[in-house]
Amino acid sequence: xxxRNGRGRSRNHPVxxxxxxxxxxxxxxxxxxxxxxxxxxFEAQWPECWERAADRLSWDEAYDTVLEDEDAPFYRWFxxxxxxxxxxCIDRHLESGRKTxxxxxxxxxxxxxxxxxxxxxxxxxxxxxxxLRDLGVEEDDVVTIYLPMIPELPIAMLxxxxxxxxxxxxxxxxxxxxxxxxxxxxxxxxxxxCDGYYRRGDAFNQKSKADNALLKLExxxxxxxxxxxxxxxxxxxxxxxxxxxxxxxxxxxxxVDPVSRDAEDMLFLMYTSGTTGEPKGVVHTTGGxxxxxxxxxxxxxxxxxxxxxxxxxxxGWITGHSYIVYGPLALGTTTVMYEGTPDYPDxxxxxxxxxxxxxxxxYTAPTAIRAFMxxxxxxxxxxxxxxxxxxxxxxxxxxxxxxxxxxxHVGREACPIVDTWWQTETGAVxxxxxxxxxxxxxxxxGPGLPxxxxxxxxxxxxxxxxxxxxxxxxxxxxxxMARTLYDGDDRYLEExxxxxxxxxxxxxxxxxxxxxxxxxxxxxxxxxRVDDVMNVSGxxxxxxxxxxxxxDVAGVAETAVVGRSNGTGDTEVVAYVSTEGGHDDENAVxxxxxxxxxxxxxxxxxxxxxLFTPELPKTRSGKIMRRLLEDVxxxxxxxxxxxxxNPEIVGEIQAEIRDD
Ligand code: PRX
Numbered sequence: 001x002x003x004r005n006g007r008g009r010s011r012n013h014p015v016x017x018x019x020x021x022x023x024x025x026x027x028x029x030x031x032x033x034x035x036x037x038x039x040x041x042f043e044a045q046w047p048e049c050w051e052r053a054a055d056r057l058s059w060d061e062a063y064d065t066v067l068e069d070e071d072a073p074f075y076r077w078f079x080x081x082x083x084x085x086x087x088x089c090i091d092r093h094l095e096s097g098r099k100t101x102x103x104x105x106x107x108x109x110x111x112x113x114x115x116x117x118x119x120x121x122x123x124x125x126x127x128x129x130x131x132l133r134d135l136g137v138e139e140d141d142v143v144t145i146y147l148p149m150i151p152e153l154p155i156a157m158l159x160x161x162x163x164x165x166x167x168x169x170x171x172x173x174x175x176x177x178x179x180x181x182x183x184x185x186x187x188x189x190x191x192x193x194c195d196g197y198y199r200r201g202d203a204f205n206q207k208s209k210a211d212n213a214l215l216k217l218e219x220x221x222x223x224x225x226x227x228x229x230x231x232x233x234x235x236x237x238x239x240x241x242x243x244x245x246x247x248x249x250x251x252x253x254x255x256v257d258p259v260s261r262d263a264e265d266m267l268f269l270m271y272t273s274g275t276t277g278e279p280k281g282v283v284h285t286t287g288g289x290x291x292x293x294x295x296x297x298x299x300x301x302x303x304x305x306x307x308x309x310x311x312x313x314x315x316g317w318i319t320g321h322s323y324i325v326y327g328p329l330a331l332g333t334t335t336v337m338y339e340g341t342p343d344y345p346d347x348x349x350x351x352x353x354x355x356x357x358x359x360x361x362x363y364t365a366p367t368a369i370r371a372f373m374x375x376x377x378x379x380x381x382x383x384x385x386x387x388x389x390x391x392x393x394x395x396x397x398x399x400x401x402x403x404x405x406x407x408x409h410v411g412r413e414a415c416p417i418v419d420t421w422w423q424t425e426t427g428a429v430x431x432x433x434x435x436x437x438x439x440x441x442x443x444x445x446g447p448g449l450p451x452x453x454x455x456x457x458x459x460x461x462x463x464x465x466x467x468x469x470x471x472x473x474x475x476x477x478x479x480x481m482a483r484t485l486y487d488g489d490d491r492y493l494e495e496x497x498x499x500x501x502x503x504x505x506x507x508x509x510x511x512x513x514x515x516x517x518x519x520x521x522x523x524x525x526x527x528x529r530v531d532d533v534m535n536v537s538g539x540x541x542x543x544x545x546x547x548x549x550x551x552d553v554a555g556v557a558e559t560a561v562v563g564r565s566n567g568t569g570d571t572e573v574v575a576y577v578s579t580e581g582g583h584d585d586e587n588a589v590x591x592x593x594x595x596x597x598x599x600x601x602x603x604x605x606x607x608x609x610x611l612f613t614p615e616l617p618k619t620r621s622g623k624i625m626r627r628l629l630e631d632v633x634x635x636x637x638x639x640x641x642x643x644x645x646n647p648e649i650v651g652e653i654q655a656e657i658r659d660d
Pocket of ligand 1 (some may be wrong): 127319384394395396397398420422423512527528535538539540
C-alpha cells in the first residue's frame with residue numbers, strides 16, 4: 001500500500017466499487033462519441049490521434065508537427081500552428097451565423113439574471129481588450145484577475161486571450177497576502193478586480209483586500225475595478241485605478257484584431273498548491289490546452305452547440321477555466337454561470353436553475369453531491385429535471401453511495417455519470433469513462449482516456465497488479481499538460497518528473513501526487529494525495545503552506561497539519577500545535593492561528609480543530625510522524641509506536657482529541 005510519509009491519504013475513498021451500470025440507451029443514441037474502437041484507434045495512431053482534438057479548433061496557420069519530444073519532458077504540441085483562443089471561443093461562432101445564440105447565462109446570487117449572446121460577448125470582450133491595450137498591456141504581459149463569479153470574469157479572461165496577454169486568475173476567496181504572492185511571482189503589473197461581492201447575504205469588500213495586496217508589491221500596478229455592489233458598498237478609485245464600466249463606455253464599439261499566437265504561447269497561468277509552501281504557477285499553452293479542453297468537452301461531457309451546459313464550479317480554479325469558459329465556449333454552446341451557493345435562498349436553488357434553464361449537462365463536485373444527499377431527495381424532486389442528459393463529478397473521489405444518489409435522484413437513472421479525474425497540471429480530463437461506450441462503476445473514475453497512458457506503479461515504477469494500489473503516473477505526454485512552472489523548469493522536473501522517470505533511457509513518467517487502485521478492466525479508483533497536498537472539499541491546500549502560516553504566530557513552537565474525515569465524507573484541516581514555554585494562553589494562540597491562516601491563504605483553509613500538545617511525536621531522527629497524527633485525528637488504530645523518540649506523547653494527544 002502506498003503511504004509515503006503517511007501524508008494526505010484520503011480516508012474517504014471508496015473501498016469497494018458498486019455494481020457496474022451500462023450507459024442508458026437514450027443517451028447512446030445521440031452521443032458525440034460512440035465508436036468503441038476509439039481506444040485502439042488512438043493507440044494505433046498515437047500521437048497523430050490528437051489531431052482530432054486540434055481539429056475542433058480554427059487555426060490561423062496549420063501546425064506542422066503534432067508532437068515534438070526532442071526536449072522531453074518539455075513537450076511541444078501542434079508546433080508551427082497559430083491561433084487565438086478568444087477567436088475560437090467567440091468570433092468563429094459569429095461567422096457561422098450564431099450571433100444570437102446564448103453564450104453565457106448568468107444567474108446572480110439574489111435572483112438577478114444576465115444573458116450574453118455570442119455577439120454580446122464579442123462586443124464586451126473587444127471593448128475590454130481595447131481598454132487593456134490602452135492601459136499599456138502588451139502581448140505576453142501577465143494580467144491578474146481577482147474577480148468572483150460575475151460575467152466580467154470570463155470577459156476579462158477572453159479579453160486577455162484576444163490580445164495575447166496571459167491571465168492569472170486568483171480565486172476571489174484567497175487573501176490579500178495570497179494575491180500579493182501570486183502577482184509578485186508573476187511580476188504582474190495589471191489587475192482586474194471589483195469593489196466587492198455578496199457573501200451569505202452580506203456585502204463583502206474585495207477591493208480592500210486588493211488594496212492591501214498592492215501595498216505589498218514593489219511594482220506599480222494599474223487596476224481596473226468592476227462596480228458590482230453599487231451603493232451597497234461605495235468605493236473610491238485611487239491613482240492608477242479605473243472603473244470597468246467607464247472604460248467600456250470610453251471604448252464603446254471598439255474592436256481589436258485577435259492576436260495570432262503560436263500554439264505553444266502561454267494562454268494562462270494558474271497558481272496551485274504544491275508540496276512546498278510556495279504556490280506553483282502552472283503554465284498552460286494556447287494550442288494544446290484549448291484543443292484538449294474542447295475535445296474532452298465534446299467526448300467526455302458530450303457538449304453540443306445547442307445544449308445548455310452547466311458546470312457549477314468556480315472559474316477561480318482550473319475546473320472553471322476548462323469547463324465553464326474555454327471548453328464549452330470553444331464548442332459554441334450555452335454555458336451557465338452561477339454566482340451563489342447551493343442552499344441560498346433554499347436547498348433547491350441549483351435544481352430551480354437547472355429546471356428553469358432546461359439544463360442538459362450538469363457537472364459538479366462530490367462535496368456538493370454529499371450535501372444534496374444529506375438534504376434529501378425532496379429538493380430535486382420539487383423540480384422537473386427531465387432535460388438533464390449527462391452528469392459529471394470532479395475534484396475528489398466519489399464513493400458509491402453519493403454516486404448512486406446522484407444517479408437516482410438527479411439523473412432519474414437516465415443520465416450517465418462521468419467521474420472525471422484530472423488536475424490543474426493536466427489541463428483537462430485525463431481519466432474518465434466515455435459516457436456512451438464504457439460501463440460506469442460507482443466509486444471508480446474509469447480508464448485513462450483514449451491516448452492517455454495512465455499507469456499505476458509501485459515504488460520502483462513497475463505496474464502494480466489489478467486490485468493493488470500504487471502511484472498514479474502517466475507515461476506519455478498529452479496536449480493539455482502543463483508545459484512548465486512559471487517559477488522555473490527545475491521545479492517542474494522536481495515536482496512531477498524526477499520521481500519515476502529514467503532520463504538516461506529517455507523514459508519520462510509524469511507523477512500526479514495521487515495514489516490509485518486499478519482493476520482488471522483498467523478502471524482507476526483514486527485514493528487521494530500521497531504528497532503534502534490536502535484535498536479539502538475538492539479544494540487543493542498545501543499542508544506546508546498552512547503550517548508556515550501557523551508557525552508565523554508568536555508563541556507557536558511547532559505545528560503539524562493533517563486531514564481528518566468528518567464522518568460525512570468531507571476532509572477537515574486539523575492542526576496540532578505546541579507552544580513555546582511561557583505561552584499558556586491557548587485561546588489567544590488559537591485565535592491568532594485562525595487569523596494567520598485566513599490572512600495567508602483564505603477563510604476556506606482555516607483549521608476546524610486546533611489541538612495543543614506539549615510536543616509533537618517524532619522519530620529518533622527528529623522527523624514529525626504525521627501519519628500517526630493523522631491516525632490519531634481520525635480515531636484509527638495505531639500501529640507500532642516504538643520507533644518514536646517520545647512515544648508517551650501519543651497517549652496524551654489521544655486524550656486531548658477525545659476531550660476536545
Ligand atoms: O487528488 C486528485 C483530486 O484533485 C486533485 C487535483 O486538484 P486540482 O488541481 O485542484 O484540480 C481539481 C479539478 C480537476 C487530484 O490530484 N481529484 C480530481 N478529480 C478527482 C480527484 N480525485 C478523485 N476522483 C476524481 N474524479
